[in-house]
Amino acid sequence: MTNQEYAKEIIQAIYTQLGGSKFTAMTGAKLSYSINSKNQPVLHCKLPTDIQTNNNINLVLITYNIGLDVYEYTFINSRITDTEKRIIKQIDEVYADNLIPYFEQETGLYCYL
Numbered sequence: 457m458t459n460q461e462y463a464k465e466i467i468q469a470i471y472t473q474l475g476g477s478k479f480t481a482m483t484g485a486k487l488s489y490s491i492n493s494k495n496q497p498v499l500h501c502k503l504p505t506d507i508q509t510n511n512n513i514n515l516v517l518i519t520y521n522i523g524l525d526v527y528e529y530t531f532i533n534s535r536i537t538d539t540e541k542r543i544i545k546q547i548d549e550v551y552a553d554n555l556i557p558y559f560e561q562e563t564g565l566y567c568y569l
Contacts, residue, residue, distance in 0.1 A: 459491060459495065460491070462497075463489060463491050463497035464489070466497040466520050467489040467497055467499050470497075470499045470518055470520065470527070470555070471487065471499065473552050473555050473556075474555055474556060474559065474567055475556065475567045475568045478567065478568040478569070479567045479568065482565065482566050482567055482568055482569070483501070483503060483563075483565050483566075483567065484503065484504040484507060485501040485502060485503055485504075485516075486501075486502045486504075487499065487500065487501055487502075488500045488502070492519060495522075496519050496520055496521060496522060497519070497520050498517055498518065498519045498520075499517070499518040499519075500515065500516075500517055501515070501516040501517075501518070502514065502515055503515065503516070503563070503565070507565070508564075509563045509564050509565060510562060510563055510564040511531070511533060511544045511545075511562075512533045512535065513531045513532065513533055513544055513562065513563050514532070514533060514534055514535065515531075515532040515533075515534050516529065516530070516531055516532070516559065516562075516563065517529070517530040517532065518530075518555070521549075524549065526548075526549045526550060526551060527550040527551075527552070527555060528546070528547065528548050528549070528550065529545075529546065529547040529550055529558055529559075529562070530543060530545075530546050531543070531544045531545045531546070531562050531563070532544060544562075545562055547562075
């Protein structure tokens with residue numbers, strides 16, 4: 457299995473843990489993924505501009521740490537021009553069962569009804 461195929465599987469698992477199609481219906485997020493410099497899969501959740509979120513967060517990155525079997529959340533307001541201030545909050549070592557609570561707490565959006 458190639459790195460790209462493995463990354464796709466991990467991203468699909470993260471999407472399922474967030475609620476799958478219910479998550480995209482509730483948040484309006486546009487999803488994409490990449491592989492970072494540490495060879496870890498990263499799910500990009502770009503939130504719509506017409507919804508209000510806490511701290512005007514409009515991009516959420518969820519990185520899977522393969523070695524530790526945990527996730528890392530990065531909440532970003534990409535409208536801020538100062539790149540050092542774009543990152544609103546970063547949370548390390550998030551377990552799968554905490555993906556939804558952290559997303560809802562930091563963005564103010566619900567993942568499902």
